Amino acid sequence: MEPAYLVAAVRSPVGKRGGALSGVHPADLAAHVITALLGRAGVDPAAVDDVVLGCVDTLGPQSGDIARTSWLAAGLPEHVPGVTVDRQCGSGQQAVHFAAQAVMSGTADLVVAGGVQSMSQVPIGSAMAPAGPYRGSHGWAARYGDQEVDQFRSADDIAAKWSLTRAELEEWALTSHRRAVQAIDEGRFRAETAPLTLNTATQSESQSKSQAEAETARSGLPTAWSTDEGPRRDTTAARMAGLSPLRPGGVTTAATSSQLADGAAVLLVASGRALREHGLRPRAVIRHLSARGGDPVLMLTAPIEATAYALARAGLRVGDIDRFEVNEAFASVVIAWLRETGADPSRVNVNGGAIALGHPLGATGARLLTGLLHELERCEGRYGLLTMCEGGGQANVTIIERA
Numbered sequence: 119m120e121p122a123y124l125v126a127a128v129r130s131p132v133g134k135r136g137g138a139l140s141g142v143h144p145a146d147l148a149a150h151v152i153t154a155l156l157g158r159a160g161v162d163p164a165a166v167d168d169v170v171l172g173c174v175d176t177l178g179p180q181s182g183d184i185a186r187t188s189w190l191a192a193g194l195p196e197h198v199p200g201v202t203v204d205r206q207c208g209s210g211q212q213a214v215h216f217a218a219q220a221v222m223s224g225t226a227d228l229v230v231a232g233g234v235q236s237m238s239q240v241p242i243g244s245a246m247a248p249a250g251p252y253r254g255s256h257g258w259a260a261r262y263g264d265q266e267v268d269q270f271r272s273a274d275d276i277a278a279k280w281s282l283t284r285a286e287l288e289e290w291a292l293t294s295h296r297r298a299v300q301a302i303d304e305g306r307f308r309a310e311t312a313p314l315t316l317n318t319a320t321q322s323e324s325q326s327k328s329q330a331e332a333e334t335a336r337s338g339l340p341t342a343w344s345t346d347e348g349p350r351r352d353t354t355a356a357r358m359a360g361l362s363p364l365r366p367g368g369v370t371t372a373a374t375s376s377q378l379a380d381g382a383a384v385l386l387v388a389s390g391r392a393l394r395e396h397g398l399r400p401r402a403v404i405r406h407l408s409a410r411g412g413d414p415v416l417m418l419t420a421p422i423e424a425t426a427y428a429l430a431r432a433g434l435r436v437g438d439i440d441r442f443e444v445n446e447a448f449a450s451v452v453i454a455w456l457r458e459t460g461a462d463p464s465r466v467n468v469n470g471g472a473i474a475l476g477h478p479l480g481a482t483g484a485r486l487l488t489g490l491l492h493e494l495e496r497c498e499g500r501y502g503l504l505t506m507c508e509g510g511g512q513a514n515v516t517i518i519e520r521a
Contacts, residue, residue, distance in 0.1 A: 119222050119223075120221060120222050120223070120224050120389050120390060121221075121222070121389075121390060121403050121404070122217075122218035122219075122221040122222050122387055122388075122389070122403070122404045123221075123387070123388045123389070123390070123393060123398075123400035123401075123402070123403050123404075123521070124385055124386070124387060124388075124400070124401050124402040124403070124404065124487075124491055124518065125159050125161075125386040125387070125388045125393075125398050125399070125400060125401060126155050126158050126159040126385065126386045126401070127155075127310060127383070127384070127385040127386075127401075127484075127487065127488035127491050127492070128151050128154045128155045128158060128310065128311075128312050128383065128384060128385075128488065129151060129310055129311055129312070129381065129382065129383035129384075129481075129484070129485045129488045129489075130147060130150060130151050130311070130312060130314055130381050130382045130383065131311055131313070131314060131343055131344050131345055131346050131347070131381070132346045132347065132348060132379050132380070132381040132475055132476040132478060132485070133238075133346075133347050133379060133380040133381065133476075134347040134348055134377065134378075134379060134380075134476065135237050135238050135377075135378040135379060135380065136238050137238070137347045137380070138316055138343060138347060139236070139238070139314070139380035139381065140236070140238035140239070140380060141238075142236070142314075142380070143179050143191075143236075143239075144173075144179050144180050144184060144188075144234050144235065144236040144239065144240075144380075144382070145179065145184055145187040145188045145191040145234075146188075146191055147234055147236065147314075147380070147381070147382045148171060148184065148185075148188035148191075148232075148234035148382045148384070149188045149189070149191040149192035149193075150192075150312060150314060150382070151232070151312055151382045151383060151384045152169070152188060152189065152192050152194070152230055152384055153192045153194075154312035155230065155384045155385070155386055156194075156230075156386075159386050159398065160396075160397075160398075161228065161386065161396055161398070162396070163194045163195055163198065164195045164197070164198070165227075165228055165392075165396065166194075166198050166228050166229070166230055167198070167220070167226040167227060167228055167229055168198070168199055168200070168201065168217070168220065168226055168229050168230075169185045169186070169188070169189045169198060169199070169200035169201070169229070169230045169231075170185060170200070170201055170202075170203060170213040170214075170216050170217050170229060170230070170231045170232075171184060171185035171188065171200065171201075171202055171203065171210075171213055171231070171232055171233050171234055171384075171480070172202070172203045172204070172205070172208075172209025172210035172211070172212060172213040172232070172233030172234075172480040172481065172483060172484065173185075173202050173203075173204065173209060173233060173234055173235060173479075173480035173481075174204055174206060174207070174209055174235060174242075174245075174479040174480045175240045175241075175242065175243070175244040175245040175246075175479070176202060176204065176245065177240055177244050177245055178239065178240055178244075179236065179239055179240065180234075180235075180236065180239075180240050183200060183201065183202050184202050184234060185200030185201055185202045186199065186200035186201075186202075187200075188200070188234065189230075203216060203233075204480075205409070205508055205512065205514070206479070206508040206509030206510060206512070207445065207447065207477070207479055207482060207483070207506055207507065207508045207509065208409070208483050208506050208508040208512065208513070208514040209233055209479065209480040209483065210232055210233025210383065210480055210481050210482055210483030210484035210485065210487075211482075211483025211484065211486070211487065211504065211506060211514045211516060212409065212483065212514055213231045213232060213233055213483070213484065214231045214232070214385055214387065214407075214483070214484060214487060214516065215407045215409070215514065215516065216231070217229035217230075217231035217385075217387040218231075218387050218404045218407055219407070221387055221388065221389045224389075226389070227388065227389040227391055227392040227395075228386065228387070228388050228389075228392045228396075229386075229387045229388075230384055230385075230386060230387075231384065231385055231387055231484070232382065232383045232384030232385055232481065232484035232488075233382065233383060233384075233478075233480040233481035233482070233483060233484045233485075234381070234382035234478075234480060234481050235379075235380065235381065235382075235478035235479045235480040235481045235482075236380045236478075237378045237379055237380055237478060237479065238380050239380075242378060242479065250267060252267060262414070262415060265415050267414065267415055267417070269417060269418065269447070269448075269509075270364045270365050270368070270370060270375075271365060271368075272415075272416055272417040272418045273364075273368075273370040273374075273375070273418065273447075273448035273450050273451065274363075274365055274368035274369060274370050274450075275416055276416070276418060276419060276448075276450040276451060276454050277368075277369050277370065277450040279416075279454070280450070280453065280454045280457055282369070282450055282453055282454070283369065284359075284363075284369040284371075284374075285355075285359075286449075286453060287369060287370065287371075287374040287448075287449040287450055287453070288355055288358040288359065288371075288373060288374060288449075289355070290374070290449040290452060290453055290473075291358060291373050291374045291449050291473045291474075292353065292354070292355055292358065294446060294449075294467065294470045294471045294473040294474040294475075295349050295350050295351075295353050295470065295473070295474040296470075297467065297468060297469055297470040297474070298346070298348070298349035298469060298470025298471075298474035298475050299349045299351050299470075299474075300469075301468075301469035301470060302345060302346065302349060306469055306492075306493070306496060307344075307346070307469070307489075307492075308344070309492055310488050310489060310491075310492045311344050312344075313342040313343060313344035314342070314343050314344070315342055315343070316343050346475050346476070347379075347476075348377045348379060348474055348475050348476040349470060349474045349475065350474070353373070357373075358371065358373040358374070361373050369450075370448055370449075370450065373473075374448060374449040374450070374473065375447070375448050375449075375473065376445075376446055376447050376448070376471075376472035376473055376476065376477035377472065377473065377474075377475075377476040377477060378476070378477070379475075379476025379477055379478040380476075380478055381476065381478035381481045381482075381485060382478075382481050382484075383481050383484035383485040383487075383488050384484060385484060385487060385488060385491075387404075388400070399521075400521040401491060401495070401520070401521055402491055402494065402502075402518040402519060402520050402521050403518065403519050403521060404516065404517070404518055405432055405501070405517045405518060405519045406428050406431055406432040406515070406516070406517040407514075407515070407516050407517075408424065408427060408428050408431065408514070408515050409424070409512060409513065409514045409515075410423060410424040410427055410512070410513055410515075411510070411511055411512050411513075412424075412511045412512070412513070413511050414510050414511035415511070416511065417507065417509070417510070417511045418447060418448065418450075418451045418507040418511075419451075419454065419507070419511075420507055420508070420511050420512050420513035421444060421451070421455050421505040421506065421507050421513040421515075422454065422455055422458045422459065423513075424505055424513035424514070424515045425455070425459055425503070425505050425513075425515055426459070427515070428503070428505075428515035428517060429503075429517075432517050434501065434517070436459050436460055436461050437462075438500075438501055439461070439465065439501045439502065439503045439517075440465065440494065440497065440499025440500055440501055440502060441465055441468065441490060441493050441494055441497065441499055441501075441502045441503075442461055442465055442466045442467070442502070442503050442504075442505075443466075443467060443471075443486040443487070443489065443490045443502070443503070443504040443505075444456075444466055444467060444471070444504075444505055444506070445471065445472055445477070445482060445483075445486060445505070445506030445507065446467065446471030446472040446473045446474075446477075447472065447477065447506070447507050449473060451507055452466065452467070452471070455505075468493060469489060469493060482506065483504070483506060483514065486504050486506070487504050487516060487518075490502040490504055490518065491518065491520075494518070494520045495520065498520075499520065500519060500520055501517060501518070501519055501520075502517070502518050502520075503515065503516070503517050504516045504517075504518075
């Protein structure tokens with residue numbers, strides 16, 4: 119079977135909901151990173167076989183197959199198609215899996231894959247029925263009853279099942295912010311981020327020019343903006359302890375949950391033939407990819423079994439992995455995963471996670487894989503593993519080996 123190689127990986131800076139990227143059309147945001155990706159790889163856009171992007175809540179500016187729209191918005195060749203993927207929070211990661219599978223099957227040689235999300239313009243859950251996606255399904259009710267299916271409940275249930283205290287969750291969240299701030303200060307994200315020029319044209323139409331200029335001046339953003347907005351330098355354990363829980367009697371708060379965000383990330387997946395024909399240098403090879411399902415009500419625990427499955431299929435042990443990215447949907451998710459896998463916490467989310475950096479749903483998987491690739495190169499590690507929990511009780515796992 120043909121190997122699938124990662125040649126380049128680029129992301130936008132991640133903006134807070136209502137922040138610097140809130141007025142940027144998601145197609146333009148994805149077009150920006152696609153253009154940067156091809157430029158860095160030195161690839162003729164006409165040679166690309168397909169564009170696969172993850173996106174959740176494909177309504178409004180994210181509707182109509184945003185993968186195709188983004189490619190065209192970048193001014194790239196019309197003969198290249200695009201397709202949009204929704205595996206909930208794992209959409210961007212799944213997009214890379216589909217791209218790699220196309221390459222591995224021999225049906226494609228060069229695929230742009232990743233994700234985009236504007237949670238400012240399309241609020242989370244916009245595409246979901248008011249009563250939830252399961253209400254009214256007789257088959258679902260027969261199997262799972264009338265249980266509440268809610269990610270916040272799941273985060274608290276996980277904390278209860280693994281006997282996690284609120285203090286433990288907040289300690290992990292504080293570590294996430296500190297690691298992200300350190301990564302920014304040390305320039306660890308510089309190579310993976312494509313700076314975005316922000317001007318009044320990128321602000322929402324409801325804002326006047328003077329408002330936009332005033333907001334830019336107040337924020338201190340440079341013209342070419344490249345720094346993630348989420349990490350909080352001034353957060354403390356005491357501040358976190360003062361927040362109310364998201365659910366009565368629960369231990370999960372906004373501080374121990376991922377931040378709503380805007381962002382985009384893409385990777386170039388190539389075959390060996392493409393490497394030779396276009397003179398490309400592989401930076402990593404995809405050693406394993408899989409997706410597994412778990413309890414759809416508890417929902418967020420699927421990465422635990424999915425990780426065990428992936429390591430067994432790849433013939434690896436947890437100790438063989440130099441860097442892990444486990445999406446910080448909630449602090450309880452990562453800590454439970456650590457408890458069950460026995461992974462070294464010092465190798466997990468070393469540059470902070472979604473609690474600090476934000477979780478632009480459809481883009482996060484690609485952003486994490488982009489960061490994982492660059493971090494493996496920085497630490498000169500060999501193997502990296504990415505996993506994340508997803509709606510419906512699912513999890514993707516990707517294992518890469520640095521070339």
